[in-house]
Amino acid sequence: MSKVTTLEEAAASIPDGSTVAIGGLSMNSAPMALVRELVRQQKKDLDLVAIVAGMAVDWLVAGGCVRRVMSGLVSFEGLGLAPNFRAAVQSGQVAIEEYSEHLLICRLQAQSYNLPFMPTKAGLGTDVLGLHAESGAVREEKDGPTGEHYVACTRLAVDVALVHAHEADMRGTTRVNPKLVWMDNEIVNAATRSVASVERVVDSAAFTEEPERTTYPRFMIDTVAPAPRGAYPCSCFPDYSHDSGFFTEYSMATRDPEEFSRFFQERVVSPDTWEDFLAVNNVSTAVSA
Amino acid sequence: MSTPVPGYDCTIDELMVVTFSRAMSNDTRAFNGAVSFIPVCGYLLARRTHAPELVWAASSIAVDADPDEIGDSTLSDSLWGGASMLSNSPFDFWTYAQGARYNTFAFRGAQMDAYGNVNNTVIGPYDAPKVRLPGGGGMADLGAMIPRIYLWSSTHDPRTFVDHLHFRSGIGWGDGGDHRERMGMPGGPQLCITNMCVFDFEPASKRMRLASLHPEVTADQVQEATGFEVLMPDGEIPTTARPTAEELHILRTEVDPTSARLREF
Numbered sequence: 001m002s003k004v005t006t007l008e009e010a011a012a013s014i015p016d017g018s019t020v021a022i023g024g025l026s027m028n029s030a031p032m033a034l035v036r037e038l039v040r041q042q043k044k045d046l047d048l049v050a051i052v053a054g055m056a057v058d059w060l061v062a063g064g065c066v067r068r069v070m071s072g073l074v075s076f077e078g079l080g081l082a083p084n085f086r087a088a089v090q091s092g093q094v095a096i097e098e099y100s101e102h103l104l105i106c107r108l109q110a111q112s113y114n115l116p117f118m119p120t121k122a123g124l125g126t127d128v129l130g131l132h133a134e135s136g137a138v139r140e141e142k143d144g145p146t147g148e149h150y151v152a153c154t155r156l157a158v159d160v161a162l163v164h165a166h167e168a169d170m171r172g173t174t175r176v177n178p179k180l181v182w183m184d185n186e187i188v189n190a191a192t193r194s195v196a197s198v199e200r201v202v203d204s205a206a207f208t209e210e211p212e213r214t215t216y217p218r219f220m221i222d223t224v225a226p227a228p229r230g231a232y233p234c235s236c237f238p239d240y241s242h243d244s245g246f247f248t249e250y251s252m253a254t255r256d257p258e259e260f261s262r263f264f265q266e267r268v269v270s271p272d273t274w275e276d277f278l279a280v281n282n283v284s285t286a287v288s289a
Numbered sequence: 290m291s292t293p294v295p296g297y298d299c300t301i302d303e304l305m306v307v308t309f310s311r312a313m314s315n316d317t318r319a320f321n322g323a324v325s326f327i328p329v330c331g332y333l334l335a336r337r338t339h340a341p342e343l344v345w346a347a348s349s350i351a352v353d354a355d356p357d358e359i360g361d362s363t364l365s366d367s368l369w370g371g372a373s374m375l376s377n378s379p380f381d382f383w384t385y386a387q388g389a390r391y392n393t394f395a396f397r398g399a400q401m402d403a404y405g406n407v408n409n410t411v412i413g414p415y416d417a418p419k420v421r422l423p424g425g426g427g428m429a430d431l432g433a434m435i436p437r438i439y440l441w442s443s444t445h446d447p448r449t450f451v452d453h454l455h456f457r458s459g460i461g462w463g464d465g466g467d468h469r470e471r472m473g474m475p476g477g478p479q480l481c482i483t484n485m486c487v488f489d490f491e492p493a494s495k496r497m498r499l500a501s502l503h504p505e506v507t508a509d510q511v512q513e514a515t516g517f518e519v520l521m522p523d524g525e526i527p528t529t530a531r532p533t534a535e536e537l538h539i540l541r542t543e544v545d546p547t548s549a550r551l552r553e554f
Contacts, residue, residue, distance in 0.1 A: 025378075026323065026364045052426060075423030077323045077362045078552045082423070089421040096421075098410065100429030100458075105379060121387070122430035124472050125460035131415070148473050180350070182378045237366040244361050 002170040003224045010195050010225040011037035014160055021049035021187035022056045023163035027242040030056040030234040031164040031197050033227035033274045039063035051104050051183045058082040062264055066094050072101035079247045083254035098131050103138050105186050106153035112189035117152035161191035164231045168196055169204040172221035178213055188220055197227040227274050228285045290554050295505045299532050301484050302550050307532035308482050310334040313343055319393035320346035325363045326550040327441050328395035333544040349382050351375055359549035386434050389475055395439040396428045400451045403496045403517040405440055405461025405478035408454040428459030436476025443553045445483040447516040462495035486511050491520050501529040
């Protein structure tokens, strides 16, 4: 049975209120085509897990899709703060559950390995731990025999992981070229279900010929949605880099709410298909393989 | 903006990069995070001058990268040219970091305190922030793991150097004294390089202490621009050493020909 479907159907399978983990690292390889579909379908009350994120979180917040963000970092790096995320957290419209990068990775690993917690020294001595005092989601402990301090990071259940990759076959075997996945494997391993948008769907022979280059086995990827340039305006190394121009125009537009609303509709939400979206943003789909 | 350093034939960003570079050595094994133009320039310069064996993983990913120029992001692929390895996050990077195979990391915050702890999470109360900042990212993790921590700031003023952080996103020397040691953390902050001066950390209290003043900056001016009491060294305070013509030439023509470092100023 083919796991290949459209971006629309892949997004439609995600109910309101889901815990959705978003792949990528800052401006690298975020699953933007899938995220755009979530915005278009006006999802509500999503709890996002976004370890080191930027534009994907900002689109979902701008689209009114988000209840809570679990994250270590949300920014546009040197191009500025993520404007809608910043405003929504400041106004209390969106809740933030504060982590560091590695605390969140460890919670996902505890989930993946089916262990009560994963220990790390990350976060020791910071104010991040105090924010979790009530829930105990991450908590400082001391190892009895050695007296060493560590942070116990408890399981974090994720309903669906969204990642962007280079190639998949119809059975869901998926490849990132060649293996640069940042934390994406952590969210795929932790999630009940995973959706990969891919630059291209390839024949299964592409994997059997080079099995050492496979990133995710087919039993870990449930849905494959073709999306050439599917990380735009983020990068998909080595095929294409992030588009600083889009980040800058987007940030400039947020200075005026009406202008942003117009920009967001015209440049992000309104185009009917991903190909239309790329055309509106003057992005060529001629991607080097 | 590029500000000239009186008498030095260079600008303040260049002086900061060279000072950072000179603090590195052949056994430095470093990596970088977001918006880290000064350290990135510093690692590349050190490798091209006195520390050819220095290890630097661009964006914490691309080991031994040797980019033609530095783009608008220190986390993006524009920095990865010439790498000998593109490493993955959990099984490569976090292993090398937790095991202190990587031994050097530089971070900065919107706020920094006397102990080199940093805030990059909120300005104002956490529950009702005046400004929501990006978050601590990896600094909460790496502050506890990496033995040689370096701080820098291109905005030396009382808003940045504060007595009390609004939020401690990343740990430097913590509460000072033997706090890190008690927590089982290796090393700690070594230097803080700013646009006015260089701080080291007084060995007992682990508080920032004036190590050198940039040309024509006075200790009084540093104290005025700092929201906590600055410790003074015994004896005369040295002037931050002058960059050599070779260092400046390599920085300007090979390391950062497009002056990406000015994105921090």
